[in-house]
Amino acid sequence: MTTDAVALSAELIRCPSVTPEEGGALVLLEALLSKAGFTCTRVDRNGTPNLFARWGAKGAAKSFGFNGHTDVVPVGDAAAWTHDPFGAEIIDGVMWGRGATDMKTAVAAFAAAAVDFVTETPPDGAVILTITGDEEGPGRDGTRALLDWMKDTGEAMSVCLVGEPTCPNEMGEMMKIGRRGSMTFYIEAEGVQGHAAYPHRAKNPLHALVDLLGRMTAEPLDQGTEHFQPSTLQITTIDCGNPANNVIPAKARATVNIRFNDAHSGESLIAWAEAMALAVTMETGITFALNPDISGESFVTPPSPFVDLVARSVEAETGRAPELSTSGGTSDARFVKDHCPVVEFGLVGATMHQVDERVPVDQIETLTRIYARILKDYFA
Template sequence: MATDPLPIAQALIRCPSVTPADAGALDVVQRLLEPLGFGCERLVFGPDDYRVDNLFARRGSGGPHFCYCGHTDVVPPGDLAAWSDDPFAAVVRDGVLYGRGACDMKGGVAAFIAGLTDYLAAKPDHRGSISLLITGDEEARSVDGTARVLEWMQQNGQIPDMALVGEPTSRRVLGDTIKIGRRGSLTAWVNVHGKQGHSAYPAGADNPIHRLVAALAPLLAAPLDNGSEFFPPTTLQVTGLDVGNTTSNVIPAAARAMINIRFNDLHSSAALTERLHAALKAAGCRYEMRTECSGESFVTQPGPFVDGLSRAITRATGEVPKLDTGGGTSDARFIARYCPVAEFGAVGETPHQVNERASVEELRRLADAYRMILEEALG
């Protein structure tokens, strides 16, 4: 490689950009992109006490339009005494880069910029457009980051034809996994009302615990589905159950439950919400329920975009990547509303851990992979 991602990654790590602080991280990115011919827009969203800095940069105006998406915010380092080095010093030892964000995902952003630089040196007259959406609000609220920037992009005619999120998706070795989708996540908070009474005289009471258990039992008795082509079965977990009762001989007046459903592409959050309502009504519950969906399930079907990613990754790493939809949620859930999206990045062994780290050699190979991905996408 002509361009080394290591000094870029070190410069980013040395910015202590714990969400929502930017600490100069996006300035580093902007200073590298502008000499390459990118027009940069800094987009700041959020309330006065939680301002989030985001960057959208684009080179070219025609199609196809390829967008790389990432984040420069990081989680807090935690116990500083547990780190071998200052988490923001970006120390390299024995071929390994240490620091908060080395894996998730300042190393990935650096690798893309390095790969992009080499691609443009070889293909200054490339067809189409290249853009970067880099947010400072991925690790926390995820409200004033990628989702808001995408709204701005749509309003300004900047929606890409395809997008790649650089999260650390590789499992064992670089290149073994591409994420082409994610499960949806629905959380429900249920409050079932009953009638308080003495446990020795239950006929004069209405036990809300019994009704809540009766509502939950059929939901837990059998799987909600058997999975689909690219997804495992949907899972429903009761993650909280509380009555606030400290007395053994009192039937409480209310019972509360918290439920989380991780669902595949056979369901929508609206349909699952109705299923919960039906179960509660069937058990005769008097209740209130509040639900929140952090993201619907989505999948990018194999085709030219995904096939091109696979070819490039195999060329760069020698691995034939598995198409996967596992894990939690990512900012790809927002992007999927607008265009095909996939995720590919470093081996995700140490995100959010003490002594977070990334192999320097892996970062350089990742930069090569990103360069080859651009070659596949734009020629």
Template sequence: MPATDPADLTARLIRCPSVTPHEGGALTLLQPILEMAGFTCTRIERGAVSNLFARWGEKSANRRFGFNGHTDVVPPGNPEDWRFDPFSGTIAEGRLWGRGACDMKSGVAAFVAAAVDFVTETPPEDGAVILTITGDEEGDSIDGTTAILDWMATEGESMTHCLVGEPTCPQVMGEMIKHGRRGSMTATITARGLQGHSAYPHRARNPLPALVALLDRLARHELDRGNGNFDPSTLALTTIDTGNTASNVIPAQARAVLNIRFNDGHTGESLTAWLQQETEAAAAQSGIALELSARVSGESFVTEPGPFTELVAQAVKAECGVTPELSTSGGTSDARFIKDHCPVVEFGLVGQSMHQTDEHVEISHIHTLKAVYTRVLQGYFGQNRPG
């Protein structure tokens, strides 16, 4: 049986217009490929999202290695701004072009190709290979990997370790493995006063000064200075809105949104409590009604260095010729959900073009990524296995 070509599979996936939350034919393309290799596949539908769970081997196997990734993509924007049609999967200049080429249809194609060839050529004894592929990573992430994990819990399915195929390398293929992520939360603060004429401010209660003063205090507060695993936590103001189109009217209401990326010195709960305390103090001092709402999209986590991280690092070094750095930098990924299920790390391509116009990937890097994933599988089910 010929080896599965991950670059060709990536191109075919790019031609599936799977903009969140639409499946776009991507999972429909992958399922028969996996079933022909002996994987048992289950489509998991929740809300408007389609997901795919695939397992080779018995769910009672002693070791159950998992890969996780997503086939949904962000919108391409104006197609006329692209060199090639964003859903054409065009090959030019040694690169594969299209929406999702980098983030992360190439990663999915690489681990599908690696898994298919591995179980076909060297099927592990008392082992299972599990693929969890979601269509909701770029969206609200409510009905994607979380839906798969919920279904797995109900069905008695589990992974012993998992590798997420997100792009992890800033500039050089192989330079970085993500072994953790900062937490993320978004807070909205609404200030309510009394509308009035700007020439008679004493007849109004302007909510803006109180809100701005609170935001300035929050933005200048040092959350922490980082630690051995994480950079300092950050708080960014992302918008302040009044909906006021008149220059001579004091608005009755103003709204601000901020985002916090936090390390393991905090939790979503502790930060929400801090924000609530600051908001209540500002309301008491100003006499303006201030209301906080907060949503935590993920807690921080670290997979401690050990046999599992070393296994992945050795595979990366062998195929890329680079000793990878263990990092917790960047945004969030679905690893934030998997970390409650089993130990998880992330390794994938160079991510410079993700979400951009003319998104692309080096074709040679796709093949290298498949080789890394193959080495991981060989090592995991071989003699030097992580505990």
């Protein structure tokens, strides 16, 4: 490889691009890609930094897309790090720093692979890179903004690979062909405040809220589906802000997070929760506001020539046939799937978001070779 993905990874890690700061990362990538003949456009929206880069003709019949992000989560206690979180130091073959696994190294790997591929063996088609600075944040103006802009301007990817870390322990053991949906209910129960010694003069919203939460958690949502593990529901907080031990509060709140498979949709789960809340209201007189927030629906990219191509490339470079998985949290693939078929493959994610985030340098090199092979075989 002519372009040094390890050196590029280090340069990106040294950019302090904690969401929503750009930190110089997209500026660095734009300079590299422009020099290699990519047409680059900043697609910033509402202060969120995004970069679109295309090599080849607009509207090409065949176009391969990569998607990734250069923003990172905060470092936390910097003093707890063994090495500077923005230093990108390489110690005994391991690169340390925020974004070392999630996912500046993957962005460096696919940028390096793309630059070398179009320079050395220009394909009959287009190579597109969509890179956001808002994956770790709200996600409203990151990849979504890029896809909206592409639709408005007639840009399109035939297929897309997202470079999120996908391997639990060993390089090459897993790729993602889908993701569970994710939604949150911000529940508020409203009753009547009163003295704890005279409960008949009040309506305790906490009792009703606990009843509702008990019903929501009493039975599993499902037993799993063909491509997905069982859906999960977690109560993440309950609060009423009441400092007095002898006052029945007027309001109580709870937050519930659901990770759901393709047996459900966000709307079907809203209907399920509303029916339960109504039943509790009819029995207690306590009213509920559920306030749902759907951050992504479940999806799966079924086995296809594209999925097979990525899997073969991973096995060729690692010696492992990757498991086709839908496990884990959400990623920007949940937005890309509405544009084109999408899969995910990246590094081992064992230290992502942790203090002392790090990655073996040889994994970066392997990932770059995998991405290069995917491009070569896709356009063969």
